[in-house]
Amino acid sequence: MKVAIVGASGETGQSIAHALIEQPDAFEVTAFCRPASKDKAEFTQLRNRGVKVVSLDLEAPHEELVAALVGQDTVICCIIPFVPETQIALANAANEAKVKRFVPSAFGPVCPPVGVLVLREIKEVVLRHIQKLYLPYTVIDVGWWYQTSLPRLPSGKLDYAIKFPNNKIVGDGNLRSALTDLRDVGKYITRIITDERTLNKSVFVYNEVLTQEQIYSTLEELSGEKVSRDYANEEEILANIGAAQNRYDQDGSVANLLGLSTTQYANSVWLRGDNLPESASYLGYLNGKELYPDLKHVSFADYVKELVAGRGKGVYVDRVFGFEKDTKMFTKQ
Ligand SMILES: NC(=O)c1ccc[n+]([C@@H]2O[C@H](COP(=O)([O-])OP(=O)(O)OC[C@H]3O[C@@H](n4cnc5c(N)ncnc54)[C@H](OP(=O)(O)O)[C@@H]3O)[C@@H](O)[C@H]2O)c1
Incomplete structure (x- = not known):
């Protein structure tokens, strides 16, 4: 082909x-x-x-x-x-x-x-x-990438590979979402x-369905470090979306588009439950797990182990995006 x-x-x-x-x-x-x-x-x-x-x-x-x-x-x-x-x-x-x-x-x-x-x-x-x-x-x-799902470790040990740490837990952290390496x-x-x-x-297609709480606890278990929980409730997320929408309406730059998208993703992926196999099925998607049951994937735990061992590879690591300063979701603490 x-x-x-x-x-x-x-x-x-x-x-x-x-x-x-x-x-x-x-x-x-x-x-x-x-x-x-x-x-x-x-x-x-x-x-x-x-x-x-x-x-x-x-x-x-x-x-x-x-x-x-x-x-x-x-x-x-x-x-x-x-x-x-x-x-x-x-x-x-x-x-x-x-x-x-x-x-x-x-x-x-x-x-x-x-x-x-x-x-x-x-x-x-x-x-x-x-x-x-x-x-x-x-x-x-393909779901949410593993590579943009993790919070920062207090030691900074994973900073080499995580450009956008996901430092906020949205809602109570117990909503599931589909992730892929x-x-x-x-x-x-x-x-x-x-x-x-x-x-x-x-x-x-997706690898695993996990909650943010599971993502945090897997990281804690495999790194031996405690990661504090910083929660953003629905009210805060919707206020962030409103502010980002205003900025985007006034100036439709790519930076503002990305800023708006970041806040909207938090709502869609971690509050609304859009990024789930059952939502996909409702929306008419074919499910990769049913189409290709034999396909092996990298497990989330193996991905985290690689990162902790210093063998991980980050995404977007050499790039600077204008929206980084605009969003509270991805700030290095
Ligand atoms: N599932 C997830 O979690 C997730 C995360 C991020 C992105 N995505 C999705 O994945 C898709 C690809 O995003 P990505 O982040 O992988 O892309 P990316 O790394 O930002 O790469 C962008 C590509 O687009 C090209 N490009 C940039 N500006 C262009 C322009 N003006 N005209 C034409 N080509 C241009 C670049 O080519 P040059 O080398 O010429 O610059 C590069 O090959 C998007 O649909 C995005 O929404 C999904």
């Missing part, structure tokens, strides 16, 4: 690209990169592993995008999801190039399409456009894109 990845230098894109490369008999991988990004270490590494890396200006005229995608069976888009236009242009090109499956940049926690999460609403605009074209597609959501995302994708049952469907 010929698979093109757009956004292979990102966190999700790297997981997917490296999983596809592991199966050279099954997948011939092309990574499209923005011309300005072609020398990034992530692309050099992919080239060294035999991936064809092709520069493509995603704002190029339609015909250029079509020419780039002709011959690809599957196009996986893992770019930032902040504006729908780039993905809509790609979907238009994929449609004309007769791509057999388009995977838009979803890869998030489960959430109803409107009224809860602004990022989900932007993703919905892309999906509606895909459906308008009758372009074959699969939406893949980012490194497993690619493994799930290799199965989903070769599975006819997932065509024109949404699929929910």
